[in-house]
Amino acid sequence: MNSLHIMLGSPDSRQHTMPPLKEQDYYIGVDKGALLLAENGYYIDLSLGDFDSITDAEKLIIEKNSKKVISFEPEKDDTDAELSLVYAMQFFDTEQIILYGWSGGRLDHLMSILMIVMQPRFKSIVTRLIFINQTNTLKFYLPGSYLLFKEPDKKYCSFIGMTPLSNLTLDKGFKYTLNNNNFDYPIALISNEFVMENGRFSFDDGLVAFIQSKD
Amino acid sequence: MNSLHIMLGSPDSRQHTMPPLKEQDYYIGVDKGALLLAENGYYIDLSLGDFDSITDAEKLIIEKNSKKVISFEPEKDDTDAELSLVYAMQFFDTEQIILYGWSGGRLDHLMSILMIVMQPRFKSIVTRLIFINQTNTLKFYLPGSYLLFKEPDKKYCSFIGMTPLSNLTLDKGFKYTLNNNNFDYPIALISNEFVMENGRFSFDDGLVAFIQSKD
Incomplete structure (x- = not known):
């Protein structure tokens, strides 16, 4: 199974999990998330963001370690996270899209990222999304019947009806x-x-977020 | 304006804001949140929780600094946060109910606390709730027209349609x-x-979460 790993730019580096390094996988770095990947030795397939809170020297580090860099104006309709998923849909046809660096800091950012699954334009990738940080793994499920497996390091599991x-x-x-x-x-x-x-x-109608977590 | 301050038990003390100390206000401590209040010199009107991750000595500190303590079994249908709001509705008739200690750690906890406003049983207090931490202030609005005021220390403001x-x-x-x-x-x-x-x-139908935040 190949994956696209997207490192978002949350300021809370204490909760960051770094993606695995796999030859068949792809990596997108978003804003400060691109810097985090570059500084940790990842070669990034696509770095994007407005980069307005990054120094010129840091931008150079990102450029040196990225196959492609796309810079946006700070004022735009979509969030950086939304744009990363637009590019994910267009250019990376992986079985999983794993998001990192989404937790901590601004609550509006977090709610916006989780509510992406309510937007019709992202419906086709909802069940390929996985959100990972130090203490949580989140996946989305559309109606059907599923066998779920316990993650050894997580104590709790939660079923969240988004609808x-x-x-x-x-x-x-x-x-x-x-x-x-x-x-x-x-x-x-x-x-x-x-x-x-x-x-x-199993369920017949709606959208479920399944979270495995630990304290 | 008098307020009820509820300190929940999030493990992320870095993001905690402590409530103001006011004579006309009331204080509820939930689980480890009760310990945090007690250790910081607050006299707590009601402490509640299953207290299963707290030592006997810590429980004594809570009891000594609380007017009333209610202990629950760890296995129950409601979360501690939900129970604190059930008691808030029953026993504290304040104009505001301000929640602290809800951020960081388990994402399922956070989503559950924010989604409390979708539960019909809490509909009567939705617009009295305020969520506060170091970088965010969140309030809920039912249909109507409102004048909102900028918080001096917050740069961003966000309108989240919960519906x-x-x-x-x-x-x-x-x-x-x-x-x-x-x-x-x-x-x-x-x-x-x-x-x-x-x-x-202003808006005519639905439920809006209004967040002021900073990086």
Whole structure:
């Protein structure tokens, strides 16, 4: 399975997870995220952003370590994160799109990034997105039936209805089970746990964010 | 104006803002948030939580500095944050309910706390809630017309549609204006700025989170 790794520019480097280095994978650096990748020895397929909080010397480091650099005006309709996904859709046909550097700092940025999945233009890539930081892994699911696997280092798992949900079922692989439950409004069902190595979940309508997390 | 201050138990003490100490105000401490208040000299009106990650000595500190302590079983349907708001609605009739200690750490916790406003049982207090940390202030608005004031230390302001929105208007107090725009799905309109000391915004349907933030 090949992946596109996108390092966003969150200021909270304490929560950053660095992507794995794999020959078949691709790397996008967004604004300060491009600098973080470049300084850590990654060769970046595409660096983009307005780079307005970066020095000229730092910009040079990014350019030297990037196949391509695209600079935007600071004032534009899309956020840098949205633009990175527009390019991801256009130029990188990977099975997974993994996002790093999205946590900490500005809450409006975080909410905007998570709410990207509500935008119709990104619907085709929603289920390929994975958000990773030190204590959380988030994936999105469209209606269907799925076998989920426990991450060894994570204690909790949570099912977040980004929309109303119908017939949500969690089988005995989970501590708290559900049997065809309906939820009329977006609801966060958090702090569930795997009691086995895996568990099956299914639902008929809506969009679910599944998060594995630890304290 | 009197306020109820609720300190939640987020592990990220770097982002914590401590509430002001005012004689007419009330204080709720939730789990480790109760310890943080007690250790910082606050006399707490109500401490609650499962306290399962706190030592006996720490529990004593909380008890000594609290008017009332309610301990829950760790396994319950509501989160500690939800329970604190249930008690807030029942016992504290303040004009504002200000939440602290909600950021950092587990993303499922954060999403759950922000999504509390989607739950019908909390509808009556949605517009009294304020979320504060070091870099963000968040308030919720129901349909209407409002004059918003710039916080001197915050550069950005963002309008987040928690639902579809109709006839969203932002007047010339803001850098990016809108005139009766409709949004068919939840959308984050972020990184706007005040260009004057205040600005008027209005909308006819939906729920808006207004965030002032800084890097």
